[in-house]
Amino acid sequence: MARLNVNGAVREFEAEPDTPLLWVLREQLGLTGTKYGCGIAQCGACTVHVDGVPTRSCVRPVSTVEASAKVVTIEGLSKDGSHPVQKAWAALDVPQCGYCQSGMIMAATALLKDKPNPSDADIDAAMTNICRCGTYNRVRAAIKVVAAGGDVKRAGLDIVHVARADANGGAA
Numbered sequence: 001m002a003r004l005n006v007n008g009a010v011r012e013f014e015a016e017p018d019t020p021l022l023w024v025l026r027e028q029l030g031l032t033g034t035k036y037g038c039g040i041a042q043c044g045a046c047t048v049h050v051d052g053v054p055t056r057s058c059v060r061p062v063s064t065v066e067a068s069a070k071v072v073t074i075e076g077l078s079k080d081g082s083h084p085v086q087k088a089w090a091a092l093d094v095p096q097c098g099y100c101q102s103g104m105i106m107a108a109t110a111l112l113k114d115k116p117n118p119s120d121a122d123i124d125a126a127m128t129n130i131c132r133c134g135t136y137n138r139v140r141a142a143i144k145v146v147a148a149g150g151d152v153k154r155a156g157l158d159i160v161h162v163a164r165a166d167a168n169g170g171a172a
Contacts (some may be wrong), residue, residue, distance in 0.1 A: 003067045006031065007076025007117075010067075020157035022046045024062045025073060033102045037130070044129030047103035047112040048073050054110040054126075076104035077109060085109050085152060096133035104129050108143050117147045129158035 002013040006029060013028040023049070025031045034057060037045030041056035047059045049072040050065060065071065077083045081090070085108050088094075104127070111118055111126035117129045118126070123140055131139070148154040 002062070004029075004062070004065060004071055005067070005069065006071045007073060008070075013062075014061055018061045020058050021048070021050075021060045021062050021065055021071070022057035025057060025071075031073050031075050035099055035102060037100065037103075042130065043100065044103040044107060045100045047106040047129065049106060049110060052110065052113065054107050070104075074106060077105065083109070084146045085112065085142070088145040088150065090143045092138050092145065093141050094135055094138040096135055100129055100131045100133075104135075104139055107136065108139065108146075112143065112146055118143065 001014055004011050004013065004024070006025070011029050013024050015024050015028060022034060022036060025034050034048055035045035036045035036058060039058050041059040043080070044056065046058040047054050048055055049055065049070075050060070051069050078086060081087070084128075085105050089105060090100065094104075107127055107129055111122065114126075115122050120140070123143055126138060127136075127143075145151070
C-alpha cells in the first residue's frame with residue numbers, strides 16, 4: 001500500500017501510479033473539498049499544497065508525490081474555518097456558487113505565505129484560478145484584508161454592507 005502525508009496524518013491508499021492526486025484525495029481518502037474542474041490544470045479548482053507549493057492536483061500523478069511530502073487540502077487548512085484567509089473570504093462574501101473557492105483559498109494562502117503584503121501585480125501573478133461567477137475583485141479584496149491583519153479599513157477598502165428591505169419594507 002502506498003502512503004501520503006495529508007493534512008498532518010499519514011494515510012494509506014491503493015491506486016495506479018498515474019492516478020491524479022486529486023482522485024486519490026477525493027475517492028480514496030474521502031477529502032472532497034478539493035474539486036474537479038477541468039482536468040487540464042487550467043481552472044485551479046483542484047489546487048492543494050504539496051510541501052507548501054500550490055499544486056494543480058488534477059494533473060499531478062500520485063506517484064510523483066513522495067511519501068515524505070506534506071500535502072495540505074482545504075480540509076487541512078483549518079478544521080473550523082478559522083484560518084485568516086477563510087475568515088476574510090466569509091467576511092467579504094467572496095463566494096457566489098463556491099465551486100472554485102477551495103482552490104482560490106489554497107492559492108491565496110500560498111501567496112500570502114510567500115508574500116505577506118502582496119502588490120496587485122503579485123496577486124495577478126499568483127491568482128490564476130478561474131471563477132465562473134467573476135468574484136475576482138472580492139478575491140483581491142480578501143487577500144488585501146488578510147495582508148492588513150484582517151482590518152478592512154487598514155486594507156484601504158471602503159466596503160459597506162447594505163441591508164435589503166423585505167417585502168414589508170423592513171430589513172431582510
